[in-house]
Amino acid sequence: MTDERKALFWLSNGGTPSDKLNKLVEIYGSALEVFNDFPTEKLKKFLGDRIYSALRLTRDEKTIDEKLMKLKADGIRVLLRGNPDYPESLTNIDEPPAVLYLKGNAELLKRKCIAVVGTRRCTDYGKRVATEWTAELAEKFTVVTGHATGIDTYAAKSAAEKGSLICVLACGIDMFTVPDFMRKADLLLVSEYPYGTHTEKFMYAERNRLFGGLSEAVLIVEASRKSGALITAEWACRQGRTVFAVPGSVFSERSAGVNELIRNGATAATSVDDIFFDLGVDTKAKEQSTLPELTGNEKKVYEFLSNGQRRFDEITDFLGLSPNETSTLLSMMELGGIIEKKMQNYYALLRS
Numbered sequence: 001m002t003d004e005r006k007a008l009f010w011l012s013n014g015g016t017p018s019d020k021l022n023k024l025v026e027i028y029g030s031a032l033e034v035f036n037d038f039p040t041e042k043l044k045k046f047l048g049d050r051i052y053s054a055l056r057l058t059r060d061e062k063t064i065d066e067k068l069m070k071l072k073a074d075g076i077r078v079l080l081r082g083n084p085d086y087p088e089s090l091t092n093i094d095e096p097p098a099v100l101y102l103k104g105n106a107e108l109l110k111r112k113c114i115a116v117v118g119t120r121r122c123t124d125y126g127k128r129v130a131t132e133w134t135a136e137l138a139e140k141f142t143v144v145t146g147h148a149t150g151i152d153t154y155a156a157k158s159a160a161e162k163g164s165l166i167c168v169l170a171c172g173i174d175m176f177t178v179p180d181f182m183r184k185a186d187l188l189l190v191s192e193y194p195y196g197t198h199t200e201k202f203m204y205a206e207r208n209r210l211f212g213g214l215s216e217a218v219l220i221v222e223a224s225r226k227s228g229a230l231i232t233a234e235w236a237c238r239q240g241r242t243v244f245a246v247p248g249s250v251f252s253e254r255s256a257g258v259n260e261l262i263r264n265g266a267t268a269a270t271s272v273d274d275i276f277f278d279l280g281v282d283t284k285a286k287e288q289s290t291l292p293e294l295t296g297n298e299k300k301v302y303e304f305l306s307n308g309q310r311r312f313d314e315i316t317d318f319l320g321l322s323p324n325e326t327s328t329l330l331s332m333m334e335l336g337g338i339i340e341k342k343m344q345n346y347y348a349l350l351r352s
Helices: 004-013 018-028 031-037 041-047 049-057 061-073 106-110 124-137 151-162 201-207 209-214 229-238 253-263 272-278 284-289 296-305 312-319 323-335
Strands: 077-080 099-104 113-117 142-145 164-168 186-191 217-220 242-245 339-341 346-349
Touching: 004 018, 004 031, 004 061, 004 077, 004 099, 018 031, 018 041, 041 049, 061 077, 099 106, 106 164, 106 186, 113 124, 113 151, 113 209, 113 229, 124 151, 124 272, 142 151, 142 209, 151 164, 164 209, 201 209, 209 229, 217 229, 217 253, 229 242, 229 253, 242 253, 242 272, 296 312, 296 323, 296 339, 296 346, 312 323, 312 346, 323 339
Parallel strands: 113 142, 113 217, 142 164, 164 186, 217 242
Antiparallel strands: 077 099, 099 186, 339 346
């Protein structure tokens, strides 16, 4: 007789989708009860011939033990729902994975995470945002992304270089070839799919719920109206996560999806500071540690902009100066490489 842990692994390893697996456990009360009731015609009808046959072939403790030993030998950790180390952020989402397969630094699951995703067919604009913004985000968060070409890859490369990375796979971990840029990174590979599972198109949409599930916010860099990144955004909204979207050109089809997200209520992010500010991330310690020698009003401007970019009129009101005096002050700070002028008369700290 097996135990609950092995029964849950058996049920998942047979390829049972999360929604069906969760429903079965809800009906039976435990995976062990499903194991003990198997095989029956009602389970065959519920699961379908393919999954039913796979489970029938593996329904013995020896086979289950051999599979678990193989995973352990390959450096794969099997994390079952109910385990104390199972991410709390996943427990309350719709269709939480019954099993997670992990390879790498599992401690990353305990850190604050933010997901960065977008279109495969990205523009130079999207590439730059994904690369530069992720580098800044990686200073405060573990970055969660996928393994598709395009925005995901640029975000993954930047996170691997500057911080830590969780890569969520749409295949079994053994089916993923780790690229060179990930090999020396602080990395965790995560999959809900058993060993030997090849990628199928539907799996990308299915695993997208894990981006928001593992993160406290999701950043959509660039996406058309048909991009899979919009599925990630939809899941994140359902999970109560903050969805940030980077505005794009109204003339670009590849930004049509993100612009529509903003129209429908997503938070427009025009800088990383916007994200830090909305998520309550304290960046003052870092800024103050590198504070240059400044005059009284320059220091006031520096500290004011430490919480994010501000418009010219806001700075003027804050300082209590005339527009001409403020303009002269800001121009001198620009020349000194302390701040930069951005679009629509906004000013921001110039980051090194």
